[in-house]
Amino acid sequence: MSRHKGFSSEMREAPDRSAHDLAEGGADGSYDATARIVDPSDPGQEEDTAIEAALRPKRLADFPGQSKVRDQLGLVLEAARRRSAPPDHVLLSGPPGLGKTTLAMIVGAELGQPVRVTSGPAIQHAGDLAAILSSLAEGEVLFLDEIHRMSRAAEEMLYLAMEDFRVDVIVGKGPGATAIPLELAPFTVVGATTRAGLLPAPLRDRFGFTGHLDYYEVSDLETILRRSAGLLQVSADPAGIAEIAGRSRGTPRIANRLLRRVRDWAQVHGHGAVDEQAAHDALALFDVDEAGLDRLDRSVLDALCRRFGGGPVGLSTLAVAVGEETDTVETVAEPYLVRTGYLARTPRGRVATRLAWEHLGLRAPEGAQPTLPMGDVGRLG
Structure with a gap:
């Protein structure tokens, strides 16, 4: 893979x-x-x-x-x-x-x-x-x-x-x-x-x-990050912790790794402390946006919306469009996009929801797939 x-x-x-x-x-x-x-x-x-x-x-x-x-x-x-x-x-x-x-x-x-x-x-x-x-x-x-x-x-x-x-x-x-x-x-x-x-x-x-085990709430991730910051002897304020937690995709391992990268940025470019500005600038450098989506996530959504009109499109075609293997798109990017309501799987292929169009700053066409409630995400096919 x-x-x-x-x-x-x-x-x-x-x-x-x-x-x-x-x-x-x-x-x-x-x-x-x-x-x-x-x-x-x-x-x-x-x-x-x-x-x-x-x-x-x-x-x-x-x-x-x-x-x-x-x-x-x-x-x-x-x-x-x-x-x-x-x-x-x-x-x-x-x-x-x-x-x-x-x-x-x-x-x-x-x-x-x-x-x-x-x-x-x-x-x-x-x-x-x-x-x-x-x-x-x-x-x-x-x-x-x-x-x-x-x-x-x-x-x-x-x-x-x-x-x-x-x-x-x-x-x-x-x-x-x-x-x-x-x-x-x-x-x-x-x-x-x-x-x-x-x-x-x-x-x-x-x-x-x-x-x-299911994905963590942001409040739980903040608890984890405060503990990790103490163990790493990193000065971190609540706003900086909250910024990292909100972009960690509900996953403690990602939260801890983002914390270490923000720490690195703060030591090199900042004042050594993990605050909101340091977190914002560091995560922008590492291409992690406010929703926790990274380059591959956005590439998938961008191809789906701009090149295929929001879908439906087959998984293999979507993978070719973003220059990745089918397994990579299916197992690395898709689970989080489906769970958070940016993408839906249907019998005819993958479909971008209104949330995906809005996240890319695009206007959703008439009849675009509505964003599903969390319990229904990914259950169309």
Whole structure:
């Protein structure tokens, strides 16, 4: 999948580095399936990774927003502690950057157990998973990021491991092959996925608790930014925090990254403090407008309105018009545009709403798609 240049590669929703570092292959695209234990205080981490890890809340009580998921997960963990037993397996779903990895680390911290981290793309063979599972100590937490991208053979092995705490290791081939059962110490799987619909039903059913994370309210993002500014030792006033929060697309990861870029601008061009003017000028430099839309978002809307008269237009045609891959438009730009009511998906193609025309400073034609209420956005097709 190609990614658009500039702001997007730095500040768009991207998979959590802590869970994907080990899944980043070499030039040949190969993966390292070895799970590792994460220690945020490890001085060997890359600077950006260390900063993101330092900004993560360490306890459930410090986790802002997502109150329903937080309360439900807290109940599951507290009950498990009182039983002195591992909790049910946990599945966390939702768009990137909302805190799935952070909650996985919190599960380990609340249970007083280390967290073993790997990812779906890193597990392409059942043997890879068997090696990880057999090395888990009793009560340990296994975090599987992008769990929907595991191979089918590994998924089938995981079913049995999660339910019966054993795996069958196949020795030999053909008629002479023998299945040797390997008992496992009780453990807890925390799975994270951005596309829960791709998980097979048998795997979803093995999770005793499923939590869906949604985009954050601006007030919650302001709370996160105030905490992050304190940890980064950045002077920030309420107006500057509010300006950044309003452009963060409801995503804490983007909010924290925008805060760091505004801090950089303030140190180089300003007075070292994150105020409203510094935030406004810095975000203009990084091509983030007042609605949180970036270059790709505006390119999609501009092509849709100016070149195709507001649509409907097919996704592939729209992608060619903006010079991007179809997957990039569909998975990177479209979800936020649909959610915020700038774009609607219909059986005939993508359609710009009146809000999109107004955002570009254009006059909407007669019969333009009305902006839908939030609950109806994207449900036309």
